[in-house]
Amino acid sequence: MSTDTIVSFEEAMEKYDPVLGFEVHVELNTKTKMFSSAPNVFGDQPNSNVNEVCLGLPGVLPVVNRKAVESSILIGLALNCKIAPHCTFARKQYFYPDTPKNFQTSQYEDPICYDGWIDIELADGTVFRVEIERAHMEEDAGKLTHMGGATGRIQGADFSLVDYNRSGVPLVEIVTKPIEGAGSRAPELAKAYVAAIREIVKNLGVSDARMERGNVRCDANVSLRPYGREKFGTRTETKNVNSLRAVENAVRFEIQRHAAVLDSGVAITQETRHWHEDTKSTTSGRPKSDADDYRYFPEPDLVPIVTTAEWVEELRSRLPEPPAERRKRLQADWGYTDLEFRDVVNAGLMDEIEETVAAGATAAAARKWWMGEIARRAKLADVDPAALGVTPAVVVEIERLIASGAINDKLARKVLDGVLDGEGTPAEVVEKRGLAVVSDDGALQAAIDEALAAQPDVAEKIRGGKVQAVGAIVGGVMKVTRGQADAGRVRELILATLGVEG
Amino acid sequence: MAAINREQVAHLAQLAHIEMSDDELDRMANELAVIVDSVKSVSEAAGADVPATSHPIPLTNVMREDVVGHVLTAEEALSGAPDSADGRFKVPAILEES
Numbered sequence: 001m002s003t004d005t006i007v008s009f010e011e012a013m014e015k016y017d018p019v020l021g022f023e024v025h026v027e028l029n030t031k032t033k034m035f036s037s038a039p040n041v042f043g044d045q046p047n048s049n050v051n052e053v054c055l056g057l058p059g060v061l062p063v064v065n066r067k068a069v070e071s072s073i074l075i076g077l078a079l080n081c082k083i084a085p086h087c088t089f090a091r092k093q094y095f096y097p098d099t100p101k102n103f104q105t106s107q108y109e110d111p112i113c114y115d116g117w118i119d120i121e122l123a124d125g126t127v128f129r130v131e132i133e134r135a136h137m138e139e140d141a142g143k144l145t146h147m148g149g150a151t152g153r154i155q156g157a158d159f160s161l162v163d164y165n166r167s168g169v170p171l172v173e174i175v176t177k178p179i180e181g182a183g184s185r186a187p188e189l190a191k192a193y194v195a196a197i198r199e200i201v202k203n204l205g206v207s208d209a210r211m212e213r214g215n216v217r218c219d220a221n222v223s224l225r226p227y228g229r230e231k232f233g234t235r236t237e238t239k240n241v242n243s244l245r246a247v248e249n250a251v252r253f254e255i256q257r258h259a260a261v262l263d264s265g266v267a268i269t270q271e272t273r274h275w276h277e278d279t280k281s282t283t284s285g286r287p288k289s290d291a292d293d294y295r296y297f298p299e300p301d302l303v304p305i306v307t308t309a310e311w312v313e314e315l316r317s318r319l320p321e322p323p324a325e326r327r328k329r330l331q332a333d334w335g336y337t338d339l340e341f342r343d344v345v346n347a348g349l350m351d352e353i354e355e356t357v358a359a360g361a362t363a364a365a366a367r368k369w370w371m372g373e374i375a376r377r378a379k380l381a382d383v384d385p386a387a388l389g390v391t392p393a394v395v396v397e398i399e400r401l402i403a404s405g406a407i408n409d410k411l412a413r414k415v416l417d418g419v420l421d422g423e424g425t426p427a428e429v430v431e432k433r434g435l436a437v438v439s440d441d442g443a444l445q446a447a448i449d450e451a452l453a454a455q456p457d458v459a460e461k462i463r464g465g466k467v468q469a470v471g472a473i474v475g476g477v478m479k480v481t482r483g484q485a486d487a488g489r490v491r492e493l494i495l496a497t498l499g500v501e502g
Numbered sequence: 503m504a505a506i507n508r509e510q511v512a513h514l515a516q517l518a519h520i521e522m523s524d525d526e527l528d529r530m531a532n533e534l535a536v537i538v539d540s541v542k543s544v545s546e547a548a549g550a551d552v553p554a555t556s557h558p559i560p561l562t563n564v565m566r567e568d569v570v571g572h573v574l575t576a577e578e579a580l581s582g583a584p585d586s587a588d589g590r591f592k593v594p595a596i597l598e599e600s
Contacts, residue, residue, distance in 0.1 A: 030568045037571030046589045047579040051572050055579060067568035088556060095517040097593040102518060145590070154597055161590035164579070298556030306562040 005260045012259030018186045020179040021221035026172045028071045033168035034139040035062030046163035054168040056101025068170035071206035076113025087112045089299040098141035108296040111136035131177040140169040191248035199323045222254040234268040241275045250275045334363035356392035369395045397426040410483045411435045438485045451476035506534040
C-alpha cells in the first residue's frame with residue numbers, strides 16, 4: 001500500500017477552501033425488504049432471509065413495500081424536502097457479485113424527495129445550513145466476504161463468499177448539494193451532519209440507525225480550491241465511512257492529502273477512496289471513468305409511485321418533534337446548564353430522564369440518579385446506562401422513599417443494588433433487606449448513649465461548645481445502625497442528650 | 503447506434519458468468535443486432551418531447567403491506583449455485599491479480 005504525502009491541516013487551510021458533499025445511505029427497519037416479502041433482519045444465518053426476488057432469479061416480479069415508501073417520505077419531510085407527486089424506479093446496471101440480478105433497483109431522474117435542507121449545530125453553537133439535493137429509494141446489496149490473501153481485503157483474495165440476506169433491504173440515499181464555506185470546520189461539520197441524519201432517522205423510528213451494523217453509511221466527497229475561486233476542484237469520494245469519528249477523520253485526511261497533491265503541482269485524480277481505520281488514512285479505490293456508465297433505464301417491472309397531498313399530509317402529521325428542537329425544549333424545562341445537558345446527551349440518557357421527570361421526579365433528582373449511581377454502575381458493568389435495568393419508575397420510587405424519610409441516600413444505593421439483583425421494586429427491597437431508616441428514637445437513643453460512652457472526650461468537647469465535633473458521634477451511631485439512621489435526627493438527639501443548642 | 507458485435511457479446515457473457523460457445527456467440531450477436539435495430543426505429547419515431555415509456559398501462563401505486571411472506575431456506579437458496587461454502591455463495595476472485 002502506498003503512503004500518501006500529506007500536509008498539516010492548518011497548512012491546507014491557509015491555502016485551500018474545502019467543498020464537501022455527502023451521500024448517506026440509511027437502511028430502513030421495515031419487517032420486509034424493499035421489493036420482496038423476505039424478512040429484513042440483521043445477523044441471521046447467511047442466505048436464510050432470501051427468496052427468489054432477492055436472489056435475482058429469472059422471471060421474478062418485485063413489488064414495492066408501502067411502509068418503505070412511507071418511511072422514505074417521512075425522511076424527506078424531516079429534511080424539509082419537497083415530495084414528488086409522481087416518481088419512478090430505475091435500473092442501475094453493473095456487474096458485481098453482491099448484486100445478483102446485475103442491476104440495483106433505484107431511482108434516477110425523479111427521486112421521491114428533493115430540494116430540502118437541514119440546519120446543523122456545531123459544538124460551539126454555530127449553525128450551518130446543509131442543503132439536500134435529493135433523497136431517493138433503492139435497495140441494499142448482499143454482503144461479500146473476501147477469502148484467502150493476507151488481509152481479508154479484496155486485493156489478493158482467492159475467492160469471495162456472498163450472503164444475500166441484505167440483498168433488497170430498503171435504503172434511502174440522502175444526497176447533499178455541494179457544501180461551501182465550511183472552511184476549517186469542515187471535518188467537524190461532516191461528523192455533525194452524519195450525526196444529525198442518524199438522529200433524525202432514529203427519532204422517526206424508520207431505521208435502527210446503528211452505524212456499527214451499517215444502518216447508516218456515509219460516502220464523503222471532498223474537493224479543494226484556492227480561496228476566491230468559484231469553480232470546484234476535482235473531488236474524491238471516500239466510501240463507506242462507518243463511524244462518526246471516521247467521517248471526521250476521513251474528511252480531515254482527504255483535505256490534507258489533496259493539499260499535498262495540489263501543492264506539488266499535480267492534479268487530483270477523480271476516484272473513490274477507501275478509509276482505513278487502522279492507519280487513519282485513505283487509499284485509492286478505482287478511478288471514476290466511463291466504467292461508471294450505469295445505463296439507467298426505467299424499471300419495467302415497477303409502476304410509478306403517486307403521492308397525493310392527503311397521503312403526504314397524513315405522514316407529515318406523524319412527524320415527531322425534531323431532535324434539535326426537542327433538546328432545546330428539554331434543557332429549558334429541566335434548567336440544566338449547557339455542560340450538564342451535554343453530558344446527559346452524550347450519556348444517551350435524555351429519554352430516561354424525560355420519562356423519569358414525567359413519572360414525577362424533579363429534573364435535578366433524575367439527573368442525580370441517572371448521571372451518578374446508575375451511570376457509575378453501568379460503567380462497571382460495561383453497558384449503556386439505559387441498558388442497565390433501572391427504569392424511570394424505580395428512580396421515582398427511590399426518590400419518594402427518600403423524600404418520605406423511609407430511607408436516606410446511602411440506603412438508597414443499597415436499594416438500587418437490590419433492584420438490580422432482581423429483588424423486586426424499591427419498596428420490596430427495603431422490606432426484604434430491612435433497609436428502612438431507624439426512626440424509633442428509643443433505638444437511636446441507645447445507640448447514641450453507646451457512642452457517647454465510647455468517645456467521652458468528644459462528648460466533653462461538644463458540651464464545651466464545639467458543636468462541629470458532633471460529626472464523630474453521628475458517625476459512630478451510623479456505624480452501629482449500619483447506616484440505617486436518619487443522620488439529621490441523630491444529630492438533634494445527640495445535642496439534646498448533651499444539653500447543647502444546635 | 504452502433505451494431506452489437508461478437509466481441510461485445512463475449513464481454514457481456516464473461517461479466518455475467520455465462521458460458522457461451524463460438525456458435526452461440528455468433529448467433530446471439532446477430533439476434534441482438536436485430537433487436538438493437540428495432541429499438542433504433544422506435545427511437546427515431548419518438549421525438550425528444552416524448553418521455554421514456556416504462557409501462558404501456560397507466561397503473562400506479564402497486565404496493566404490498568410490510569408483512570413477511572415467502573422465504574427460502576439457506577439450502578434452497580444455495581441449491582442452484584455453481585459453488586458454495588459456509589452457507590454462502592462462492593464466487594471467483596473479483597479482482598485480477600495485480
